[in-house]
Amino acid sequence: MGLHNSHHKPCPTHLQSPINIHTRTAKYDPSLKPLKFSYDPKTAKRIVNVGHCFNVEFEDTCDRSVLGEGPLTGYYRLCQFHFHWGSSDKDGSEHNIDGKLYPAELHIVHWNSKKYTSFEEAAQHSDGVAVVGVFLKLGDTNPVLESIIQNLDRVKTKGKTCPFTEFDLTDLLPKDLNYWTYMGSLTTKPYFECVTWIILQEAITVSSEQLEQFRRLQCTSENENPSFILENHRPVQPLDHRVVRSSCP
Ligand SMILES: CCCCNCc1ccc(S(N)(=O)=O)cc1
Numbered sequence: 705m706g707l708h709n710s711h712h713k714p715c716p717t718h719l720q721s722p723i724n725i726h727t728r729t730a731k732y733d734p735s736l737k738p739l740k741f742s743y744d745p746k747t748a749k750r751i752v753n754v755g756h757c758f759n760v761e762f763e764d765t766c767d768r769s770v771l772g773e774g775p776l777t778g779y780y781r782l783c784q785f786h787f788h789w790g791s792s793d794k795d796g797s798e799h800n801i802d803g804k805l806y807p808a809e810l811h812i813v814h815w816n817s818k819k820y821t822s823f824e825e826a827a828q829h830s831d832g833v834a835v836v837g838v839f840l841k842l843g844d845t846n847p848v849l850e851s852i853i854q855n856l857d858r859v860k861t862k863g864k865t866c867p868f869t870e871f872d873l874t875d876l877l878p879k880d881l882n883y884w885t886y887m888g889s890l891t892t893k894p895y896f897e898c899v900t901w902i903i904l905q906e907a908i909t910v911s912s913e914q915l916e917q918f919r920r921l922q923c924t925s926e927n928e929n930p931s932f933i934l935e936n937h938r939p940v941q942p943l944d945h946r947v948v949r950s951s952c953p
């Protein structure tokens with residue numbers, strides 16, 4: 705199924721992510737609301753090395769940590785956050801801003817708990833998932849990131865987990881919560897087209913040494929010859945007929 709045109713041949717519509725955000729083409733939408741983060745630090749649970757990155761997982765059996773408003777209808781339940789990075793500080797982010805790459809990108813993953821009963825079910829629907837993307841720019845050591853990174857040697861190999869509780873995720877967000885938003889997909893297999901992307905316009909800082917810690921994670925399990933997660937960012941995908949909206953003019 706896809707858009708129809710005068711030569712009557714259906715052209716497939718791609719709704720894949722990430723994309724390059726061309727800021728001058730983004731359309732200010734005054735109907736977009738401010739983002740409303742309501743996170744309970746007690747829902748932080750553990751850090752897991754999932755092989756291609758590490759996830760910081762939250763308790764998502766009830767609506768104790770939710771994202772509301774913004775471009776969303778209703779609220780979406782926080783389930784995990786993770787990062788994408790590159791083999792050097794020159795690239796690593798998944799989304800680009802006017803062709804500019806950042807050294808890393810944070811993804812905060814939520815699912816529509818009003819309509820669906822799990823992330824896996826929500827991921828089958830176009831209104832199922834909402835991911836907040838935050839760029840990481842090179843700068844001073846980020847003390848909040850450091851509280852996560854100091855645990856990484858406990859999840860060095862694939863499949864390892866360690867407890868991680870009492871974490872206030874709002875401490876990791878920039879002050880300015882203005883955003884771009886568009887409809888897209890998961891950026892790793894199975895690439896389901898289920899994501900309302902909400903990309904913050906202000907970046908947070910990360911130091912070069914902190915990025916090096918990400919690259920020391922292993923994609924192999926402890927009884928295999930070690931190989932490292934040097935990079936895990938997907939190339940940008942065609943925007944096609946999609947419009948990126950902005951929360952500010
Ligand atoms: C259906 C189960 C798939 C597990 N993986 C979920 C997943 C993949 C990618 C992203 S991302 N990188 O688009 O934020 C979030 C969550």
Ligand SMILES: [Zn+2]
Nearest residue numbers: 786788811891
């Ligand atoms: Zn991601």
